[in-house]
Amino acid sequence: MEFVAGTRRFQDGRLAEVFFLKAGHPGSAVETFSRDAAVVLSIALQHGASVKEIRHSLVKLRDGSGAGAVGALLDLVGADG
Numbered sequence: 001m002e003f004v005a006g007t008r009r010f011q012d013g014r015l016a017e018v019f020f021l022k023a024g025h026p027g028s029a030v031e032t033f034s035r036d037a038a039v040v041l042s043i044a045l046q047h048g049a050s051v052k053e054i055r056h057s058l059v060k061l062r063d064g065s066g067a068g069a070v071g072a073l074l075d076l077v078g079a080d081g
Contacts, residue, residue, distance in 0.1 A: 001023075001024060001030065003022060003069050004021040004022035004023075005018060005019065005021065005038075005069075005073050006018070006019050006021055007019075007077065014045075015045055015051055015077055016042070016046060017046070018041055018045075018070075018073060019035075019038050019042070020034045020035055020038050034069050037068075037069070038070070041070055051074055051077060054074060055074045058070060058074070059071065
């Protein structure tokens with residue numbers, strides 16, 4: 001499944017917001033879940049949670065990479081956001 005995401009940053013460079021532009025078929029459960037997860041992630045970032053803390057808390061594959069779309073996106077962004 002293909003996901004297309006975007007980010008916005010605070011003036012100091014920290015990650016402030018994520019959003020999924022494409023996540024599954026329009027109206028699908030995957031799209032709804034991905035967009036909702038991005039909203040929750042953005043709120044957490046805007047209230048002081050670090051990318052490192054969030055990445056640590058998400059489900060991972062055996063190799064340590066993010067198992068879901070949000071985890072994979074944060075892997076791409078990096079620990080510092």
